């Protein structure tokens with residue numbers, strides 16, 4: 232049995248979406264950043280940094296979302312990956328890892344706009360710079376699936392674009408790509424199971440004015 236520890240809107244959404252794409256039975260354990268449950272010894276045994284996602288698949292425990300996506304595709308959904316030597320393999324790897332390029336900007340913007348509550352803690356220069364760098368990085372995304380067919384690379388990238396729309400106006404290709412992700416029934420089922428917003432309470436967080 233698969234068990235997923237999840238916080239709404241976080242990177243564990245990637246895994247929730249992938250599980251819905253796969254259609255395998257799983258148990259969803261909803262957690263919160265605000266109740267210390269991620270710091271409980273039982274959770275730290277699954278995720279030493281006290282984060283989500285954490286996934287238990289029988290005796291296997293994983294706590295890195297990209298690795299979990301690759302693992303689930305490898306063990307249950309070969310149609311959601313491109314195997315070594317397969318057509319589109321390079322694009323698949325590129326897409327899977329490019330999601331982390333976007334993720335670095337998103338983490339920084341999320342810290343600045345949301346996690347740091349006092350204005351004096353934030354750097355308007357960094358916030359503007361990160362928004363610009365994110366916007367530029369998004370120009371490489373979409374409109375088609377990264378490996379020529381839908382794969383877990385699109386789950387990783389699609390989630391990043393879904394978060395990115397909170398911080399920048401999406402370039403055309405990325406906007407079209409996101410619309411295709413959102414049209415997938417599995418994405419919609421995952422959204423319905425995601426839970427009340429935990430991170431992004433606003434639709435848009437504009438960069439501070441100069």
Ligand SMILES: N[C@@H](CCC(=O)N[C@@H](CS)C(=O)NCC(=O)O)C(=O)O
Nearest residue numbers: 241242281282283284294295296297
């Ligand atoms: N690289 C990891 C990052 C995991 C991560 O940082 N998760 C965040 C939520 S998006 C978290 O659990 N933060 C809670 C904390 O840092 O205390 C992954 O993709 O799984």
